[in-house]
Amino acid sequence: MGKGYYTIACYPEKCDGCNDCVKACAEFHTGTQQPEHSRIKLTKVEESDAFVITLCHQCGEPRCVMNCPSGALSKDVNTGVVQWDEKRCVNCQLCTLACPYGGITYNSLSDQVMKCDLCAGDAACVKACPRGALELKVGADLFNSWGDLEDLFVPGISACLGCNSELLIRHTLRRVGSNTVVATPPGCIAGVGSVGVNGLTATKAPVFHPLLTNTAAMLAGAKRYYNRIGRDVTMLAFAGDGGAADVGFQSLSGAAERGEQMIYICVDNEGYMNTGVQRSSTTPYGAWTSTTPVGTALRGKTRDAKPLPLLMVMHHCEYVATASLAFMEDFYAKLDKAIEAAKKGMAYIHVFSPCPTGWRFHPSKLIEVARKAVETNMVPLWEYINDEGRVYLTYPVDNPVPVEDYLSLVGKYSHLDEEQIAHTRDTIDKQIKILKSFTGEGPEVVKSEEFAGVSAVKHVSAAASTQQGH
């Protein structure tokens, strides 16, 4: 497998157009600060304060290289930099037409094309930017770290187009590895053939159908026996919200209370998708499902979702986290912690799993839905570390986008009226308030006027309040 390279990431929202990057680039490459020599360009967006940053993306399959008739452009396999060779260049400028990003441009002063070369790995523009709008980074950390590991699911499983679960199981098992017993109770993940059909299996690791009701108990039994005979085997569950929050909750709760060692991933697609989109206890308020239909008398689900991840915190699991696969680095970091925590007790990850089929949105919108839910605070990303007795927001959204931006993406909410949207807004506010009281950062935890000027006391009280969990 290949590898991901360094490139310069741009955050235009941080750019104020100061031009320091442009000057630094010109200076580094020519010794002057003339903007004509700069490989990076800033363009002011008309009638706004925003700027567009233009520079080479160091593409994996560069169009400029493909279009160059003289072999003057090439991709360096060691550094990933798309290099321009002055000696071979015939100055036809086809490359400037081929690049979709404006990353290679004609310099009228030198009468040559020019492009970013990352300054041999020490990009001058990045160092010059005072606002952090530029960052030299590997855009494929996960790929570089885990891309060579084997995908333990075979291709051709029968998941729907745009299935979040398929994305989840491939990434998770690749990371967790094959020294694992995988439980996939009845639901979509079993339904796509993870355990298999008629003697064939889709998983290259020991895998089984528990009952919908007993996933945690069966894994606990197997794990205890492996511990007894001195073998270190990981237990991993991919249970739906039905198998975790509803009919399987007793088994999960019991195993959590006993501190059974496993990674329990709840794949929350907010309903019984595999049986035809019926409601579950994690279906959000107002959502259409086939058992919370929309008609003249009923307008979708009438109750809020059960906050299962918070319930797992109250079980004192070793580790609890929420995740959305639009934030894959966040998920991988949590998976790493879960793998460690599962050596001591239960690690529980609640993965928000939008379902194009059951929620009525186009499969191409999966990641957008998964992202927007987080950006609206519908799905806050957080983790609980039992050793610290504390919750951390891993992607705090202090200025959430309006919840309508999320609801309007998803067909199951298309009928919501103003009152129902207001209820959803309230639920989100309450959810964030509760979470913040767990993090010890919420405004209610310590009223600053009561401790004015006594910061040490403030700190101690905040910690004490956190432990009491409010």
Add this chain to the structure above:
Amino acid sequence: MSRTIVCDGNEAAAWGVALSRPDMVAVYPITPQSSLAEYISQFVADGIINADLMDVEGEHSVLSVLHGACLAGARTFTASCGQGLAFMFEPYFRTPPLRLPIVMSIVTRDGITPQCVWGGQQDAMTVREVGWVHMYCETAQEIMDTVVMAYRIAEHREVMLPVNVNHDGNYLSYCVEKVEIPDQEEVDDFLGEKNTNWHVALDPDRPMGVDPLTGGAGGPGPALFVRYRKGQCKGMQTALRVITEVHEEWGKRFGRYYAPLVEEYRLDDAEYAIVTIGSMAGAGKDAVDLARESGEKVGLIKIKTFRPFPLKVLRQSLSKVKAIGVVDRSVSFGWNSGPVYQELLSTLYFLDERIPTVSFIGGLAGADITIEHFTRVIETTAVALRGKEFAEPIWLNEND
């Protein structure tokens, strides 16, 4: 060295478990099984049983943790009854087709409703068709011995099925008797190598997909499903032979012989017989002795193994008599009779001639079935022998 102790049936079962050296025991208390769960827990605490004690949150998880452990390679035990068995039903139903050699005592109890915590065989009888081997014991000693034998039967390579060792709640669970505990080394030698998951495993060293979807119209599914089902039936039928062999070997090694499938008592010259199951057989035999003293040619047939159903042996026993009275400790609601009675009717089909039968139902909800009750059973069966038909069951404790 073997030693003799005095204990009740629940403790005897716990000693049977200890002798069998399980890797995992799972417990959830329910009357009248509770003291068995307590004995096992104490035995683990005292190091008498070196096993993982899974004190889980309910019977459903009790059997589920044992499924996981057994699939990983553990020898396992649990016990339950009544509502606990009902709550356990989902994994219980799944144990035989997974071919997991789990051993479980059912300390039989009558079912609710009406609310009832006392003995009766309604629980075990209700689940008789699920595919577990069911053996019913008569004494505390037989309980201990049968628990050990159950592992040999369950783990037999050609059987690979779960076994219920059933003993009557109240009457055997709390009845104190002399029990001889054999030498551990001799039991180890009798049991041999553990054999729990050669056929199906959750083990990264032998990765496999356990229990894929099977069936669906068209394709190889239904035929594959039939293969599983037929294999299960074959395992059950093989168990009849294995149960017999294991009981014989137990007798040879430890000097205690039990009828493995069906026991005949004073049957050879009998004109008619009463049929019993479980602990009531003791009172039944006493009543037979009394009747014999007054010249009645009556014998007794006791069923030990009810699943798999011992058709051949039972047919042989029944062919010796001209009338039978069957005493059940539970009810078959669909047939307005006792379930043992109803199943014996199927056996009678294989006899050359039709013989009169009477269904008795007694000992429900903890009631005793006394010698007097059995004397009535014998007298009524004698009336049937002389030609009177009994279309309705006779409820022994109805007018107590």
